[in-house]
Amino acid sequence: MKFYLAPLEGITGYIYRNALHDFYGTGIDKYFMPFLAPHTKRSFNAKEKNDILPEHNKDLYAVPQILTNNVSDFLRIEKDLRALGYEEININLGCPSGTVVSKGRGAGFLAKKDELDAFLEEIFEKTEGKISLKTRIGVEEPEEFYELLEIYNQYPLEELIIHPRVQKELYQGKPHREIFHYARKYSKNPLCYNGDICSKEDYVNHIKEWKSEDDKEESLMDVSAVMLGRGVLKTPWLIKELAGDAFSEEKVMDKQKLLAFHDRLLSDYKSVMSGDKNVLFKMKELWMYLQFQFEDQEKAAKKIKKANSLIEYEAAVREMFSLQR
Numbered sequence: 001m002k003f004y005l006a007p008l009e010g011i012t013g014y015i016y017r018n019a020l021h022d023f024y025g026t027g028i029d030k031y032f033m034p035f036l037a038p039h040t041k042r043s044f045n046a047k048e049k050n051d052i053l054p055e056h057n058k059d060l061y062a063v064p065q066i067l068t069n070n071v072s073d074f075l076r077i078e079k080d081l082r083a084l085g086y087e088e089i090n091i092n093l094g095c096p097s098g099t100v101v102s103k104g105r106g107a108g109f110l111a112k113k114d115e116l117d118a119f120l121e122e123i124f125e126k127t128e129g130k131i132s133l134k135t136r137i138g139v140e141e142p143e144e145f146y147e148l149l150e151i152y153n154q155y156p157l158e159e160l161i162i163h164p165r166v167q168k169e170l171y172q173g174k175p176h177r178e179i180f181h182y183a184r185k186y187s188k189n190p191l192c193y194n195g196d197i198c199s200k201e202d203y204v205n206h207i208k209e210w211k212s213e214d215d216k217e218e219s220l221m222d223v224s225a226v227m228l229g230r231g232v233l234k235t236p237w238l239i240k241e242l243a244g245d246a247f248s249e250e251k252v253m254d255k256q257k258l259l260a261f262h263d264r265l266l267s268d269y270k271s272v273m274s275g276d277k278n279v280l281f282k283m284k285e286l287w288m289y290l291q292f293q294f295e296d297q298e299k300a301a302k303k304i305k306k307a308n309s310l311i312e313y314e315a316a317v318r319e320m321f322s323l324q325r
């Protein structure tokens with residue numbers, strides 16, 4: 001099994017990716033980057049440039065992602081990315097946010113199947129490099145996926161990454177496992193599963209389910225990779241733990257190491273961001289997930305959330321780290 005870090009816009013930028021790689025990177029095969037959306041005048045803004053710079057992605061296999069429904073925008077950005085040395089480019093067909101969907105991009109593109117098909121056809125005609133898709137299963141109803149898969153099956157994808165929810169579900173409810181099973185039955189492209197793998201137990205349950213499907217039915221497409229997002233934010237060593245028993249020492253939280261990981265992120269954000277406010281915003285977002293590593297964390301988590309300065313923030317973090325797991 002291959003393990004991928006999911007793209008998480010605003011969180012898994014190059015600072016996070018590099019810290020994760022250095023502290024808990026064992027077993028992470030690919031780091032998907034948060035989406036790049038085309039701009040009217042220039043290819044990339046300063047933040048995007050920093051994220052894609054090869055020297056900011058040196059020792060890891062990073063996959064840039066493009067969010068667009070426009071072929072010439074795609075080709076323009078793709079060309080720049082290939083020139084920087086990126087082998088694989090991912091297309092975002094999953095972003096559920098209202099502003100993106102209303103422009104017919106991300107998961108919104110899934111509602112326009114003919115246009116999506118024409119978009120992919122032209123892209124595959126005009127590019128030679130590896131292209132993967134990250135898709136939801138529809139906009140309104142899971143059954144929309146049947147037609148979508150027919151479209152995807154026409155193209156030689158590097159892989160098809162499926163988050164089996166529809167756009168309108170956002171992140172709620174349970175992923176539609178039966179639709180992923182349908183993909184295993186009928187996909188002609190390698191498959192990667194994404195969605196709600198937040199613990200070893202979640203992962204093992206999926207593996208068991210896929211094995212039992214294999215026992216019952218012949219010639220199902222292998223699940224060759226899983227992609228994890230929020231689970232890694234909560235437990236940064238989760239992939240390391242899942243990737244094999246050889247790394248079992250990570251099964252119990254190592255507070256010192258987690259603190260060092262935190263301090264590295266804090267110091268790297270401080271070095272590139274101006275003003276406490278921006279740094280605080282980044283770190284607080286992370287704690288929305290990380291806090292669950294600690295027992296009875298509510299009080300300290302509240303202090304972190306309310307911190308108005310880095311001094312207050314660091315005191316609250318020290319309090320958090322004094323708690324038991």
Ligand SMILES: Cc1cc2nc3c(=O)[nH]c(=O)nc-3n(C[C@H](O)[C@H](O)[C@H](O)COP(=O)(O)O)c2cc1C
Pocket residue numbers: 006007008009010011033034035065092093094095134163194195196197227228229230231
């Ligand atoms: C804060 C946040 C930002 C996200 N940004 C992106 C993005 O830039 N591109 C993308 O394809 N998906 C994005 N996603 C979706 C995730 O990559 C992933 O598909 C989703 O969280 C389900 O996986 P998980 O349950 O392992 O987190 C984002 C999700 C969240 C919560």
